[in-house]
Amino acid sequence: MPVYFIDVILPIPLRQAFTYNVNKDEAGFLKPGMRVAVPFGKSKIYTGIVYAIHQNDPPTYETKSIDQILDETPIITATQLKHWEWMANYYMCTLGEVIRAALPSAFLLESETIITLRKDVEFDEGTLNDEEFVVFEALQNQSSLHINDIRNILDRTHVVGVIQNLIEKGVVTVQEELFEQYKPKLKRYLKLKAPFHEEASLRELLDELSRAPKQRNVLMTLFMLSATEKNVESVLLQKKADSTASVIKTLIDKGILEEYYLQKDRMEYTGDAPSEAKGLSPAQQVAFQEIEASFKETDITLLHGVTSSGKTEIYVKLMEEMLETGKQILYILPEIALTTQLISRLQHYFGKKVAVYHSKYSNNERVEVWQQALQQKQKAQIVIGARSALFLPFQNLGFVIVDEEHEPSFKQYNPAPRYHARDTVLVLAQLHKAKVLMGSATPSLESYYNAKDGKYGLVVLKERFGNVLMPEMELVDIRDKLKKKRMSGHFSDRLLEEMEEALQNKEQVILFQNRRGYSPIVECTTCGVSPQCPNCDVSLTYHQHKDQLRCHYCGYSMAMLISCLACGSETLDSKGFGTEQIEEELKELFPNHSVARMDQDTTKGKHAYAKLIERMEDKDIDILVGTQMLAKGLDFRDVSLVGVMNADNLLNFPDFRAHERSFQLLQQVAGRAGRTQKRGKVIIQSYNPYHQILRQVSTNDYEGMYKEQTEERYQFKYPPHYRIIKITVKHRNFSTMDKASKWFAEVLKMPLKEHVLGPVSPPVGRIRNEFITNILVKIPKENSLSRSKGYILKAQQRFLAVKEFSRVKLTVDVDNY
Incomplete structure (x- = not known):
């Protein structure tokens, strides 16, 4: 009698698949890409993915049988599996790690879940069967349950199917971070009640109100505003009529005015029918035609368009053409803040065809989008998302847009797979035979090098939309201003002058400082000691709003010290400054203007970005202070001035990309200014205004920066001329870590010789109580990448066999940039 087996990939970091036995019917029903619940070890359950079904080919170990089949049809496509295998192979991790990163956790139930x-959902208890009802009842008395608890309650091992049904019926959810509920902002508007729309009754009303001049004044102001505004906001009416809330309330009580509310929401599209895309300017039209021509020759094209040149409009035009073919479109962005602003723009053009996918979405929302993409529903014909969106089960992908392709946020550093979304999506597009358009005002050196080399098509768009001039740049020498005593706190007199002018003109200001917190270092003025994190080799950052010292690496926090821990002196001084301190100074300098801050501390919740961007668009905020989140393609119409508080901490960073990144960041921040008719202004404060990069930024000289940096990279053997693989060794004991890293480097140097550098400690040599060291492997373009990886894998296997190093953590990061 034939025996049937299935190979299952489990979402754990082990290299091999695991084989289980199944009966003939199960073997006939199962297909690769379906999920099965399987026992693993003594008491664990995992949800695994069926990889292959075979017969009479038993493994060397005794096989177990599966617990349950969880799907009717595969939830992972063959193309996805092929793509994920490439990822595991290229980024040197296991297929299980890729699957854990790719699937929403609701798909991967395990005994720890x-x-x-x-x-938040109403449902009919009558739809539950007996077992489901028992679980539902148990959860009424207990806030949460482990899967193993449910096994005990139901007195059976195979419970994953029951839980799966409860998830599908919307009764339970897999526990995740508690995301805040977003209450859309409702705005109160006023209009005249219907009976008074006729002239006669209106005259009569005004005569009646002749003895109530305040009420009459409100009505007259309402008529005046109605001539220019479609909806008259209650706050605006009160302000313009110089009236009070009680006068307006009286008019509502009398039945003369009627109030109504409109909400501004970004998530569910309930708007009118999609509108036509804007017409393209002549320069955009030329770029559009060049992209189309380029796609006939090559599958990948780079669009180098200056900030505010209207790249999004070109994308929309290309998407419109692709939609007619019925194919799916993936629009990938580096930052969730950007998706927030772009969703409403794309929904404006494409209505309900736009689906959104990123990590701040709850499990239920992510599962929904997954199913829509799998079933090729209209709802998910255009998917917009951050880097995780490339894992979705596209059936018929035709076009991929990688916006702001230079952004470092496209690279995943932890946990594995340590992939770069821009490079990974190119392989995905190749598997689907889809076209890729990468867009940026400051392309990464690698992409620009490939475009110059003829690997990609290159289209350049040099003028801003509507012929708006590029912002005027001014470099301010802080050292000189300090000498002449022209600094107020961290603000030079030039920056303050320009800010006052912009605010007087009712324009908005953005200030950029790439440090969060109040000040990076607190120091004792008597003995010079500054409080350190007990788990990491870094100073604690002072956060004033919580009166706390915090570590930005491990999250450790303590109350702000009153006296020095070393000498007891009470003279503590803070050095350096972050966004919090700038916000504080601004409130003193501009007490009558509203100031807000955008950094990791203020954008923790699911909709925090949306709220800040909405306030900025509604002009509720006059001055926005922030970290590099501000630099990522946000589009605010009324920002006329951008100030960079201190450009030096960007330039003096120990990284071979520091200068390229500084150029990109400053150019992008500058691009937030003057996006409509009036020319914007950018003021960059620095102790070294003659630095080459600052000169190139102020003249918008990308080509100059590119030539200089590629020349330098060639001399020092960095990308794009060399490939880099970084191996990190970590352990709680310094000498064990040191011994392990030297052993590993020696083994690698045998085959790879001078291409291996290190081990070297990074700038922060201990994080979360683990000592760290790095080994770099630089591989020239002419050497075989796969052969070099083979040597690293062999060294890794030998390393794992050394008993002394069994607890040493070793991570391999391919293309570490």
Whole structure:
């Protein structure tokens, strides 16, 4: 009698698949890409992915049988599996790690999973069968349950199917971070009640109100505003009529005015029918035609368009053409803040065809988008998302847009797979035979090098939309201003002058400082000691709003010290400054203007970005202070001035990309200014205004920066001329870590010789109580990448066999940039 087996990939970091036995019917029903619940070890359950079904080919170990089949049809496509295998192979991790990163956690139930009851959904208890009802009842008394608890309650091992059904019925959810509920902002508007729309009744009303001049004044102001505004906001009416809320309330009570509310929401598209895309300017039209021509020759094209040149409009035009073919479109962005602003723009053009996918979405929302993409629903014909969106099960991908392709946020550093979304999506597009358009005002050196080399097509768009001039740049020498006593706190007199002028003209200001917190270092003025993190080799950063010292690496925090821990002196002084301190100074300098801050501390919740961007668009904020989040393609119409508080901490960073990154960041921040008719202004404060990069930024000289940097990279053997693989060794004991890293480097140097550098400690040599060291492997373009990786894998296998190093953590990061 034939025996049937299936190979299952489990979402754990082990290199091999695991084989289980199945009966003839199960073997006939199962297909690669379906999920099965399987036992693993003594008491664990995992949800695995079926990889292959075979017969009479038993493994060397005794096989177990599966617990349950969880899907009717595969939830992973063959193309996805092929793509994920490439990722595991290229980024030197296991297929299980890729699957864990790719699938929403609701798809990967395991014995450690915690289930909670959904409170946000009404459902009919009558639809539950007996077992489901028992679980539902248990969750009424307990806030959450482990899968193993449910096994005990139901007195059976195979419970994953029951839980799966409860998730599908919307009764329970897999526990995740508690995301805040977004209450859309409702705005109150006023209009005249219907009976008074006729002239006669209106005259009568005005005569009646002759003895109530304040009420009459409100009505007259309403008529005046109605001539220019479609909807008259209650706050605006009160302000313009110089009236009070009680006068307006009286008019509502009398039945003369009627109030109504409109909400501004970004998530569910409930708007009118999609509108036509804007017409392209002559320069955009030329770029559009060049892209189309380029796609006939090559599958990948780089669009180098200056900030505010209207790249999004070109994308929209290309998407419109692709939609007619019925194919799916993926629009990938580096930052969730950007998706927030872009969703409403794309929904404006494409209505309900736009689906959104990123990590701040709840499990249920992510599972929904996954199913829509898998079933090729209209709802997910255009998917917009951050880097994780490239894992979705596209059936018929035709076009991929990688916006702001130079952004470092496209690279995943932890956990594995340590992939670069821009490079990974190129392989995905190749598998689907889709076209890729990469766009940026400051392309990465690698992409520009490939375009110059003829690997990619290159289209350049040099003028801003509507012929708006590029912002005027001014470099301010802080050292000189300090000498002449022209600094107020961290603001030079030039920056303050320009800010005052912009605010008087009712324009908005953006200030950029790439440090969060109040000040990076607190120091004792008596003995010079500054409080350090007990788990990492870094100073603690002072956060004033919580009166705390915090570590930005491990999250450790303590109350702000009153006296020095070393000498007891109470003279503590803070050095350096972050966004919090700038916000504080601004409130003193501009007490009558509203100031807001955008950094990791203020954008923790699911909709925090949306709220800040909405306030900025509504002109509720006059001055926005922020870190590099501000530099990422946001489009605010009324920002006329951008100030860079201190450009030096960007330039003096120990990284071979520091100068390229500084150029990109400053150019992008500058691009937020003057995006409509009036020319914007950018003021960059620095102790070294004659630095080559600052000169190139102020003259918008990308070509000059590119030539200089590629020449330098060639001399010092860095990308794009060399490939880099970084191996990190970590352990709690310094000598064990040191011994392990030297052993590993020696083994690698045998075959790879001078291409191996290190081990070297990074600038922060201990994080979360683990000592760290790095080994770099630089591989020239002419050497075989796969052969070099083979040597590293062999060294890794030998390393794992050394008992002394069994607890040393070794991570391999391919293309570490």
